[in-house]
Amino acid sequence: MATIQLKQLAKTYAGDVHAVKGIDLDIQDGEFIVLVGPSGCGKSTLLRMIAGLEAISSGELHISQKLVNQLEPSERDIAMVFQNYALYPHMTVYNNLAYGLKNRGYNKAEIETRVQQTAKMLEIDAFLARKPKALSGGQRQRVAMGRALVREPSAFLLDEPLSNLDAKLRVQMRVEIKQLQKRLKTTTLYVTHDQLEALTLADRLVVMNQGLVEQVGSPMEVYDRPASLFVAQFIGSPAMNLLPLAALTEHSLWQSHLPDDTDIIGVRPDELLLEQPEQPHIRLACRCSLFEPAGAESHLYLSLNSNGQSICMRVDSDCQVREGDLVTLYVPVSEVHPFNQATGRRTDQA
């Protein structure tokens, strides 16, 4: 079990490329942290720096209160799961799991018990004699997890471990990883670009953009109170609608409810209403351009009459609005996320 502290951790590549620009983060023992962000935001680099696969340019990294900047990956007591699993193709599943233990000088009997135990837990005990080539994608993923689990490290690092699986398997493995982590209570860092994976797995979410942390918080905090325009657009699907105040007519009526420097507002697709609510609200006159059924719910794509901006709205599947209809939408002012376009930050920060 381990705590992990990042102090102004930064990575600079040759040619003055700043991949990670000074990140502070305190990870508690047993926490499930998800690093999420678009590709190229530095989340994988950060994970690899923590793993010791990438040299740290500046800053300090402490694992269990110990400075580990200069330590080899194997000396940091961490285990890593790679996106393409990186199983050793010439070894059987058993040897894949046992290799790390052998290198650490465990005796044969202990290796045997540990491998059997882990294999049973992950339900791969039937394939121990097979080679990775003879396994399906999901089974390989389990073996990769097993290779990390078998060592009982103080922290797990997972680099987009589910992105090579098909959609159904991904959901299933997601649930299993969550359950496994709850049971083992091992500190876990998980990198993904999938915001749904991030929301469902994390105890705390770290949203990254261009080598910097945009926001750290529990999934619901990040979803309910996105700290910046970037987070607002990145977390949540369909994405949040962003409406510049200038494009809204009659905004003088309710603008007093928002902080002064607000010049753009965000509205989640599920906070838009078709009927007029009682509390103070905003009114948007729109024309429906597309009705998109998605099973349990449906999405309406509308264009704002005043400037033609596109808006997405979540409705029940029995909604009667169709393409071409004129619709008036309502948003309670209390549900609006106010932002300042120039700073990109939320304006009602507590």
Add this chain to the structure above:
Amino acid sequence: MVENKPWATVLAHLFLILGVAMVAFPIYVAFIASTHPAGSFVSGTMPLLPGGEFWNNYSTVITEGRSRAGTPPIGLMLWNSLLMALAITFGKLAVSLLSAFAIVYFRFPFRMLFFWLIFMTLMLPVEVRIVPTFQVVADLGMLNSFAGLSIPLIASATATFLFRQFFMTVPEEMLEAARVDGAGPFKFFKDILLPLSITNIAALFVIMFIYGWNQYLWPLLITTDQSYYTIVMGIQRMVTAGDSEPLWHLVMATVILAALPPTLVILFMQRLFVKGLTETEK
């Protein structure tokens, strides 16, 4: 593409049979010749059916040689050839695996310079550098020794280059996973890289063995002591030995025996050899 025209099939097979015949016929003639008594070829017509002297000829070559004419029994020459070929093969594999490992996985100053230096020696076959190499070997006192026979032929740019290309296709995560698993550079090389390159090693083993076995010019230059003669140069000595007419039946028996070991190597390693040349999946 499946074509189903009878005449095309016949034509294709005809060509193939012709090709096989062209390759196989000289070998057949050599074999036939090795089973006839001494005088059979001087008459000018070549017998095409086996004669009755098979055991006689072969036991003569193996046990007696033509001692009067200066060629020893071929048992020793075969042994010398085998030793030389194996030394060259294993030497080449060891050197090229390690140098490719260094070039691909380690960052050291002038890495690319060294790579290009190695690569450039590809353009210099043994024959081009044979005089200076002879000088060096002579100065080191390695004439008439197995070291002299094999060491100058061990450096191999081709094998280094092939292994480099193969190592570069091994995903980087494999190295990283091994590092996390606590394997140092040498363990990674031994436990991961070597087993992964086993088919490539087998393919190169076959090629290198034949290369080593077929060395002719180099052994001819540096050996004057009979006990270091190799079989390929031995054949030549048999043909030209003495003033008398070459004893073709014995020469041919030697040829057949000399061709046997490389053939066996290919036969036994064929499966791995083909795999090593064609397989891309990892």
